[in-house]
Amino acid sequence: MTVAMPIQQRPRSARRMDVPGASLQLLPGASYAVRVTPSRPRIGFAFETQRGLHAFGSDRLKAFQASANSMAYTPSGCDIVSHSETGGEYLVVEFTDPLAQSGSEQFTGRVIPQSIDIARLLRCWLLQMDPVDPLETEYALERLKASVFGCENATDGTIEPGRWMTTRRLKIIEDEVEARLNTQVSVETLACALGLSSGFFSRAFKEATGKPPHDYIIERRLARARLLISTGEQSLAEIASACGYASQAHLTSQMRQRLGLTPGALRERS
Structure with missing residues (x-):
């Protein structure tokens, strides 16, 4: 169940699409406040820099900044609280199989180069809203899961202080x-x-x-x-x-x- 607490009305509505194996949603770049406990594992991809406050599995809010092209993963049953005065275009991929990657731990603000082009392809489908070949969606989702859960070259999109690009x-x-x-x-x-x-x-x-x-x-x-x-x-x-x-x-x-x-x-x- 999702309880949305809008800071201001979104200028454009979210786009949604159900495909074999997942539910896709493209959220527009706008302010938001949300509390949700997903019943299924989900991946989020930020097309724009995100800044605000969030908490995972806790009510203790922390300030966050995640760069454009960064990702987050939330397992099913993990409480999410997040709000931002500016927001940013954001892709949510919720897997229909509740056991998908059930052993993986929650993370946020991680840049995974292999996932960027896949996320952009999913955005294309959501913008076009045309029927998509089930084989193409299955392949794209498998590539996305492989890039996220099998990644060895991920970098931290929250940009640690030790990095030059602060x-x-x-x-x-x-x-x-x-x-x-x-x-x-x-x-x-x-x-x-x-x-x-x-x-x-x-x-x-x-x-x-x-x-x-x-x-x-x-x-x-x-x-x-x-x-x-x-x-x-x-x-x-x-x-x-x-x-x-x-x-x-x-x-x-x-x-x-x-x-x-x-x-x-x-x-x-x-």
């Missing part, structure tokens, strides 16, 4: 990207914001988030474009320009490649 430095980069989304923001520009060479910055950023900085820039541009398409009245050409794209065609190409649908199709479904 929480404060990552926040500087995130703010810089958001402020420059309507321009041709470059990796060199971001590196300069921290007084680093592009090479060192790229390596540090990838270690912290699981993906290189140019990939993060693309994801943020598309997130801004999706928000404007779903909630605004600007033309698609104006939206493309506002998100740093040289043309509407460039936005269309990148959105189709990453999300599996065009800006026009997204507007029709909003």
Whole structure:
């Protein structure tokens, strides 16, 4: 049973899909407050940086920050309390088999590079909401479970103090990207914001988030474009320009490649 305590109304509704072996849900980037005890094991994937307070199996709330591309796993029966004033786009995969990975321990804020492309594929399916081949879903879910529960190259998305890309430095980069989304923001520009060479910055950023900085820039541009398409009245050409794209065609190409649908199709479904 889930008891939601919204801080403010979500601008867009969550998308849900039941597939063989799991239930998928894509939560929009918005403030939230939730208390839930899942009856089935679940994996969560943050497409955007998450900050707020949470607790697992306890009422003692702790401040958290997990980077974009980080994951969480909660076994069935583990109480979850979480809230954030900003939230972020988030994928929830709840396995229909209550015994799936029943021996695994809860974790949060872990970056698992092998899982990122799988999570993005599941997001495509949720955005398109078209029938999916059961064999494809089974294969994707098995790959996801293998990457999460058999991972050897996972890094901690909460960014421990000993790592160079600290929480404060990552926040500087995130703010810089958001402020420059309507321009041709470059990796060199971001590196300069921290007084680093592009090479060192790229390596540090990838270690912290699981993906290189140019990939993060693309994801943020598309997130801004999706928000404007779903909630605004600007033309698609104006939206493309506002998100740093040289043309509407460039936005269309990148959105189709990453999300599996065009800006026009997204507007029709909003």
